[in-house]
Amino acid sequence: MKQFYKEVIRTIEGDTGAIATIIFQSGSSPRGLGAQMLIRADGSAVGSVGGGRLEAEVMEAAQEVMEKGHPKRLEFHLTGQEVADSDMICGGEVEVLLEPLAPQFLDLFKGLLELLERDKRALLFTQLPPAPWGKVLLPERGSPVGTLPKERVEEIQALMEKHPELWQQQRPFSMSLKPGVHLFVEPISSEPTLYLFGGGHVAQQIAPLAKMVGFRVVVLDDRPDYANRDRFPVADDIVVEDFARVAERVPVEENSYLVIVTRGHMHDYTVLKQFLRSPARYIGMIGSRRKRDAIYRRLLEEGFSEEELARVHAPIGLDIGAETPEEIAVSVVAEMIKVRRSSHR
Numbered sequence: 001m002k003q004f005y006k007e008v009i010r011t012i013e014g015d016t017g018a019i020a021t022i023i024f025q026s027g028s029s030p031r032g033l034g035a036q037m038l039i040r041a042d043g044s045a046v047g048s049v050g051g052g053r054l055e056a057e058v059m060e061a062a063q064e065v066m067e068k069g070h071p072k073r074l075e076f077h078l079t080g081q082e083v084a085d086s087d088m089i090c091g092g093e094v095e096v097l098l099e100p101l102a103p104q105f106l107d108l109f110k111g112l113l114e115l116l117e118r119d120k121r122a123l124l125f126t127q128l129p130p131a132p133w134g135k136v137l138l139p140e141r142g143s144p145v146g147t148l149p150k151e152r153v154e155e156i157q158a159l160m161e162k163h164p165e166l167w168q169q170q171r172p173f174s175m176s177l178k179p180g181v182h183l184f185v186e187p188i189s190s191e192p193t194l195y196l197f198g199g200g201h202v203a204q205q206i207a208p209l210a211k212m213v214g215f216r217v218v219v220l221d222d223r224p225d226y227a228n229r230d231r232f233p234v235a236d237d238i239v240v241e242d243f244a245r246v247a248e249r250v251p252v253e254e255n256s257y258l259v260i261v262t263r264g265h266m267h268d269y270t271v272l273k274q275f276l277r278s279p280a281r282y283i284g285m286i287g288s289r290r291k292r293d294a295i296y297r298r299l300l301e302e303g304f305s306e307e308e309l310a311r312v313h314a315p316i317g318l319d320i321g322a323e324t325p326e327e328i329a330v331s332v333v334a335e336m337i338k339v340r341r342s343s344h345r
Helices: 002-014 052-068 080-084 103-117 150-162 164-168 201-212 243-248 265-275 289-301 306-310 325-342
Strands: 017-026 036-040 045-047 072-077 093-100 122-127 134-139 173-178 181-188 193-197 216-221 237-240 256-260 282-285
Touching: 002 017, 002 036, 002 045, 002 103, 017 052, 017 181, 036 052, 052 072, 052 093, 103 122, 103 134, 103 181, 122 150, 134 150, 150 164, 150 173, 193 201, 201 216, 201 325, 243 265, 256 265, 256 325, 265 282, 265 289, 282 325, 289 306
Parallel strands: 193 216, 193 256, 216 237, 256 282
Antiparallel strands: 017 036, 017 093, 036 045, 072 093, 122 134, 122 181, 173 181
8 A cells, every 4th residue: 555655645746636435335346445546637547446337437537526626426336237338247336435636635645654654553534525525644643634624633533532442443434423424434554564484486486476465575584595685576674584583583463474484394383383372463384284283283282272273374375276386375375365355354
C-alpha cells in the first residue's frame, strides 16, 4: 500500500485524480471490501476494484467526479444481464465510493504514508455522502489530520475511547456515528513482514514473489555468501547471523510471517524452537513429513505442546504437487496469502 499512497500524493501534487474504494460488498465479487483504485485525469490507473464493466463504469464516472470536485456513490448488482456482458458472473452486490483528490487531502496522505514508513497504526475515517463529505486520519498515538470539523473529530475520538477494541480491526468496516452520519473506516498498518530463514534456491524464488504481493521481505542466513544483495536484490533487509541467535535479531509481531527453509534439519529445528511461542501470524517449515515428525518429537520431549506444534504449516505450502524451487515458492506464497486473507474476514 505504500506505493499506492505515494502515487496518490504525486497525483495530488501534479494533477487531478480520484480514488475509487469498495465500501460495501456482499455475495461473490471480484474484489473485497476496501479494494481501491487511483484514477488519473489522463485515464491511467493504479490498482483495481474488479475489472470488466464495473471498473469501466467507475473510471467513466471518475471523470465527472474530478470535474465537479464532489464524491459519488455507485451501486453494482453483479447478476444477470449486467454481469453477462462483462464476464463477471459473480452474483454479488458492490458499492463504490468515488472521491476527488482535493489539495486539502495532501497533508492527510503524507501523514498516512509517514505512519506506514514508521510502522505505526492508524484509522482513516471517511464521512460518507449524503452527509457532508470529509476524511480524518486518526493515529493510535498522535494528533488527527483531515478535513472533518473539529466537533466531528471529537465525536470519533470519544467513540474510540469507548471502544478501544476497534484499534485491533484489520479489515475495513462501516459504522454509524449517529443518525444520518455514516463512516467508512480503513485500518492503516504496515505491510506484513516475511522473515526468510535460509538463503538457498527456494528462498531466492520466494523473496521476489512475496515482495510482488505486498510482503516486506527480510532474509536471514549464517553464510554471507548466501545472505547478500546479489542473491536477494528485492529484500528490504538482509541479516547474517548464526541460526541459534536469530531470535535476537528478529522482532516478531502479530503481523510477521516466518518461512523456515534452511539447509538442514538441525537448523530448521533450531529456528523453529525459538519462534514456536512467538505471536507470528504464520510459521511454515519446509521438508517431508518424516523430517517434520522427527523435529516435532524432539520439541515435545522439550516441553512444547501438540497445540503449539499444530500452528506450524509443515510440510510448507499449499498442496499443488510442487517440485521445483519455483513451484514450491508459488505454493508457499499462496499459502501465506490464504492466511493473510483469512485474518481479514
